[in-house]
Amino acid sequence: MAAPERFQVGDTVLQSGMTLPGVTLSYRTHGVLNAARDNAVLVPTYYGGQHAQTEWLFAEGMALSPRDWFIIVPDMLGNGLSSSPSNTAAPFDGPRFPHVTLYDNVRLQHRLVTERFGIERLRLVAGWSMGAQQTYHWAALYPHMVAAIAPFCGSARTSRHNFLFLDGVKAALQADAAFRGGDYDAPPLVGLKAFSRVYAGWAFSQTFFREEIDLKVMGSGSIDGFVTGVMEPAFLARDANDLLAMLWSWQNADISANDLYGGDFDRALGAITARAIVLPGATDLYFPPEDNAYEVARMPNAELRPIPSIWGHCAGLGANPADTAFIDAALRELLAG
Secondary structure (H helix, E strand, O other), X not given: XXXXXXXXXXXXXXXXXXXXXXXXXXXXXXXXXXXXXXXXXXXXXXXXXXXXXXXXXXXXXXXXXXXXXXEEEEOOOOOOXXXXXXXXXXXXXXXXXXXXXXXXXXXXXXXXXHHHOOOOOEOEEEEEOHHHHHHHHHHHHOHHHEOEEEEEOOOOEOOHHHHXXXXXXXXXXXXXXXXXXXXXXXXXXXXXXXXXXXXXHHHOOHHHHHOOHHHHOOOOOOHHHHHHHHHHHXXXXXOHHHHHHHHHHHHOOEOOOOOOOOOOHHHHHHOOOOEEEEEOEOOOOXXXXXXXXXXXXXXXXXXXOOEOOOOHHHHHOOOOHHHHHHHHHHHHHHHHO
């Protein structure tokens, strides 16, 4: 993975009121910002992901070509590159890292976009999963700055059912005695593997497994091979406290949970003036299309366009060519509009 650039934000007052010292926002850019500064696109990262994992969106011949667009990929707080439990000095290291919201993340991204690059308007904000949640936040918090959005496999507010799922994977990780309340001397491998196994059953649809896509496409050989060969490596590569920090941000995602909207979710949705193509995974167990249908009905310039996929939540991961083509077509339409 190419080394990211760093935006040194300094001491930052979080939405909670706590001040986090020496905040750093990691990011990568692709392409060249034009003289008019009107070709900028922002792609936030997703849960457990870092900027390099978004690059499947920027392949040659796709809508987001760096030949045409200046693409900014900010790393989410807690992902191990931006300020995180794993890289923050005491007294905010490890389990003492403060809770950060997606509101906090997007405020810092706004500073990056405006202060470092002098950009006044983004042509598009698009992202998967927690990247989609940040996309919604951008459109609600800075409607004058965002021309179009494409959130895929994500929501404007984490549902109660999604919250409960996340509590389950969190409990699996924290049950490892080696976790020691977050003050572990070595990675809590038993907990991370349990986390991965619980996560695996939700990331893909029932039909995905019924049709044995894990065996036929991924060559895993068995359910156990799928978990140990595909899911575990992704999470074993991450720090446990980092995963928990991002998990808290996911659980508490809500575009209206701020002083601007005072918890009025419908009003926050109504303030999204950007042209929106909302792309739920038709079989997503985390973010079902029904949640997005509610949102789109209250957004003034939005279309619901479910991804017709059996890949569940991972329809938005870039792993299945048909799903990738479906998402790319929507991005192309928004960028041409």
